[in-house]
Amino acid sequence: GIQVEQSPPDLILQEGANSTLRCNFSDSVNNLQWFHQNPWGQLINLFYIPSGTKQNGRLSATTVATERYSLLYISSSQTTDSGVYFCAVERDSNYQLIWGAGTKLIIKP
Amino acid sequence: EAQVTQNPRYLITVTGKKLTVTCSQNMNHEYMSWYRQDPGLGLRQIYYSMNVEVTDKGDVPEGYKVSRKEKRNFPLILESPSPNQTSLYFCAASWTVGNEQFFGPGTRLTVL
Numbered sequence: 001g002i003q004v005e006q007s008p009p010d011l012i013l014q015e016g017a018n019s020t021l022r023c024n025f026s027d028s029v030n031n032l033q034w035f036h037q038n039p040w041g042q043l044i045n046l047f048y049i050p051s052g053t054k055q056n057g058r059l060s061a062t063t064v065a066t067e068r069y070s071l072l073y074i075s076s077s078q079t080t081d082s083g084v085y086f087c088a089v090e091r092d093s094n095y096q097l098i099w100g101a102g103t104k105l106i107i108k109p
Numbered sequence: 110e111a112q113v114t115q116n117p118r119y120l121i122t123v124t125g126k127k128l129t130v131t132c133s134q135n136m137n138h139e140y141m142s143w144y145r146q147d148p149g150l151g152l153r154q155i156y157y158s159m160n161v162e163v164t165d166k167g168d169v170p171e172g173y174k175v176s177r178k179e180k181r182n183f184p185l186i187l188e189s190p191s192p193n194q195t196s197l198y199f200c201a202a203s204w205t206v207g208n209e210q211f212f213g214p215g216t217r218l219t220v221l
Contacts, residue, residue, distance in 0.1 A: 031207045043199060043212040050207075086151060090207050096167060097142075097206065099151040 002027045002091055006100035013077055014108050021072040021103045023087035030090040032063050033097070034072050037084040046072070046085075077107045111136045113202050115213035122190060123221050130185045130216050132200030138211070140203045141183040142167070143175065145196040146215075152199065157206070158183055190220040 003026040013019055023032070031050035037043050047054050047061040049070065054061050058078075063070040074081055084102040091098060113134045122128055134141065142157035144167075154167030158177040172194055174186040183202075187194060200213040 033210070035210075041197065041215050043201075043210075043215075045209045045211070048207070048209055088152070096154055096157065097210070098168075099144075099153070101149060101151040 002029070002089065002098050004087060004089055004098050004100040006085075006087060006103050008103060009101070010104045010106075012106045012108065015077060015079060017077050017107075019074045019077060019105065021074075021085050021105075023070045023072070023100055025068050025070075025089050027068075027091070029065070032065075032070050032087060032089045034061055034070070035086040035088065036081075037086065037102070038080075039083055043086075074105075077105075079107045079109050081105060082107045111211060113200055113211050113213040115198075115200050115216050117216060118214060119217050121219045121221065124191055125189050128187050128190060128218075130187075130198060130200075130218070132183045132185065132213055133181050134183075134202035134211070135181065136202060136211065137180060138202040138204050139180065140206050140208075141177070142201050142206075142210075143173070143183070143185045144199045144201065145169065145194075146199060147196050155185070155198075159206075190218075192220045194218065195220050 005024045034046040049061045049063045051065045058075045060073045086102045088097040088099040139160045143155040144152040156175040158164045198216045201210045203210045
């Protein structure tokens with residue numbers, strides 16, 4: 001089946017720093033989504049991005065479907081950005097989301 | 110307010126004692142799913158439902174059952190829980206599988 005790999009697994013940064021999180025997938029997909037799980041366990045959808053680039057405030061995401069990867073950029077990090085970031089892909093012709101293992105981000109004040 | 114609710118939020122039970130975790134959404138979404146989250150493994154899909162009376166197995170369906178008798182509810186049933194089903198469970202709803210997923214707050218289950 002399709003493999004979804006995220007890197008790095010862990011990232012510790014000072015407040016104000018920028019970061020790039022990567023998601024690689026092993027096969028063609030219908031779409032890709034980025035999620036944030038905060039330290040209290042709540043899961044929030046950040047981007048629905050099968051291709052191209054989207055921006056939402058300090059966050060932006062780019063997916064290059066032909067090369068099978070997506071990047072999540074966080075600029076001017078804040079402590080509230082801490083948590084785990086997941087990417088999830090929908091398989092072609094299959095109504096399921098396959099999730100990566102996540103990147104755990106810690107932003108220190 | 111659009112939301113997905115799950116109950117209970119926390120549950121400690123013993124091996125073999127049947128339990129049900131409820132999930133309800135108020136958005137009239139057609140697609141609902143159940144995930145379990147274990148350390149280092151991300152989220153793994155247990156079951157999903159494309160619409161009322163339509164359910165399908167995800168990647169880890171063994172030991173679980175679901176039903177979708179009405180659009181808003183999608184309960185997860187563990188007929189005979191075992192310790193390897195100790196996990197954090199999430200219910201999610203979306204218009205279709207590829208649209209923005211709305212997650213419930215999670216249910217932390219411990220099976221002794």
